[in-house]
Amino acid sequence: MSGINVPLLDLRAQYASIRDEIRTAVDEVLESQYFILGPKVEELERAVAAYTGARFAVGVSSGTDALLASLMALDVGPGDEAVTTPFTFFSTAGAVSRLGARPVFVDIDPASFNMNPARLEKALTPKTKAVIPVHLFGQCADMDPILEVCRRRGVPVVEDAAQSIGADYKGRRAGAMGALGIFSFFPSKNLGAFGDGGMVVTSDAGLAERVRMLRTHGEHQRYFHREVGGNFRLDALQAAVLLVKLGHLDDWSAGRLRNARYYSGKLEESGLTAEGLITTPTMLYEKGGGRNHHIFNQYTLRVRKRDGLKAFLQERGVMTAVYYPVPLHLQECYKDLGYKKGDFPESEKAAGEVLSLPVYPELMDGQRDFVVAAITEFYKAR
Numbered sequence: 001m002s003g004i005n006v007p008l009l010d011l012r013a014q015y016a017s018i019r020d021e022i023r024t025a026v027d028e029v030l031e032s033q034y035f036i037l038g039p040k041v042e043e044l045e046r047a048v049a050a051y052t053g054a055r056f057a058v059g060v061s062s063g064t065d066a067l068l069a070s071l072m073a074l075d076v077g078p079g080d081e082a083v084t085t086p087f088t089f090f091s092t093a094g095a096v097s098r099l100g101a102r103p104v105f106v107d108i109d110p111a112s113f114n115m116n117p118a119r120l121e122k123a124l125t126p127k128t129k130a131v132i133p134v135h136l137f138g139q140c141a142d143m144d145p146i147l148e149v150c151r152r153r154g155v156p157v158v159e160d161a162a163q164s165i166g167a168d169y170k171g172r173r174a175g176a177m178g179a180l181g182i183f184s185f186f187p188s189k190n191l192g193a194f195g196d197g198g199m200v201v202t203s204d205a206g207l208a209e210r211v212r213m214l215r216t217h218g219e220h221q222r223y224f225h226r227e228v229g230g231n232f233r234l235d236a237l238q239a240a241v242l243l244v245k246l247g248h249l250d251d252w253s254a255g256r257l258r259n260a261r262y263y264s265g266k267l268e269e270s271g272l273t274a275e276g277l278i279t280t281p282t283m284l285y286e287k288g289g290g291r292n293h294h295i296f297n298q299y300t301l302r303v304r305k306r307d308g309l310k311a312f313l314q315e316r317g318v319m320t321a322v323y324y325p326v327p328l329h330l331q332e333c334y335k336d337l338g339y340k341k342g343d344f345p346e347s348e349k350a351a352g353e354v355l356s357l358p359v360y361p362e363l364m365d366g367q368r369d370f371v372v373a374a375i376t377e378f379y380k381a382r
């Protein structure tokens with residue numbers, strides 16, 4: 001078997017399918033010479049609010065800045081704590097630290113890789129100012145019990161939906177369930193810009209206004225600063241690109257879901273799952289609705305001999321990725337938090353086992369089959 005390359009993501013294929021629409025949209029911005037915030041960003045904000053079911057959306061410079069601005073709007077600061085999981089991209093916790101607050105971790109549910117709601121309450125203290133469930137890989141955390149604990153304890157929820165725009169949880173969309181939700185438009189996301197971008201959504205008019213102010217240095221009126229914010233603005237060119245792509249998002253996510261189902265079916269047929277060599281992703285919320293419950297920003301297996309398999313696939317031309325090899329409580333920069341190995345066993349176990357396969361919607365049948373055959377070959381040879 002040789003001659004088939006399977007990249008982790010093929011953004012050139014995506015671009016080729018929408019080139020004319022994108023060029024028209026970008027030209028419009030170029031002709032307007034209106035580059036920062038403005039009508040295109042407002043149009044995108046209205047579209048994302050409508051898409052998610054939140055009342056308001058505020059375009060910002062990245063998913064990280066969306067987290068930062070959301071936590072600032074909740075007055076998170078020195079002496080405060082915010083609870084999240086250690087099995088996520090760094091910025092979920094990094095945003096907390098940058099405000100002088102302390103990230104507090106709770107372990108994940110091994111089936112979903114998301115916050116284990118049963119462990120949340122014990123992590124809450126009088127200092128907890130926010131809980132940040134992460135909808136990792138494209139599937140929502142189990143929000144009902146999380147929202148219930150937080151409501152009872154009076155703690156606002158910020159959903160880190162950076163990887164999960166459009167994912168459905170029991171009839172509600174990722175981002176629109178907590179006090180605030182954030183999205184990332186990093187190019188590799190299901191809805192990816194041509195650079196950095198992000199969005200905060202909320203149905204609370206006061207919080208929306210606060211985030212809007214924070215994104216332009218806390219201005220409530222030109223050159224009148226009510227508080228110290230930042231430059232968290234979204235560019236009009238990115239908004240124009242994102243508006244075009246938003247129109248295709250559900251189709252693309254459905255394509256990812258098709259590929260995910262195909263992989264899971266074939267890997268189960270291969271016997272590798274029965275032998276315990278591979279565990280396919282669990283889809284938790286598939287009942288009813290007709291919406292995408294898992295948008296598969298990543299198709300993430302648990303595998304035995306992970307590093308050997310990864311190297312073998314790379315030799316065969318199949319690119320894969322490990323999201324994430326080191327849980328946050330064991331990161332060098334978080335030594336001072338006082339956590340140690342063994343504190344979050346499920347996150348640590350996941351970090352040693354996960355491997356994400358190419359699942360982008362333009363993937364061809366031959367490529368998918370090649371990936372499955374290469375995985376099978378690796379285990380059969382051992």
Ligand SMILES: Cc1ncc(COP(=O)(O)O)c(C=O)c1O
Nearest residue numbers: 062063064089091162184185186
């Ligand atoms: C779970 C999660 N949170 C936050 C972010 C931060 O988003 P950005 O890269 O747009 O700053 C990302 C993106 O990589 C992410 O995956």
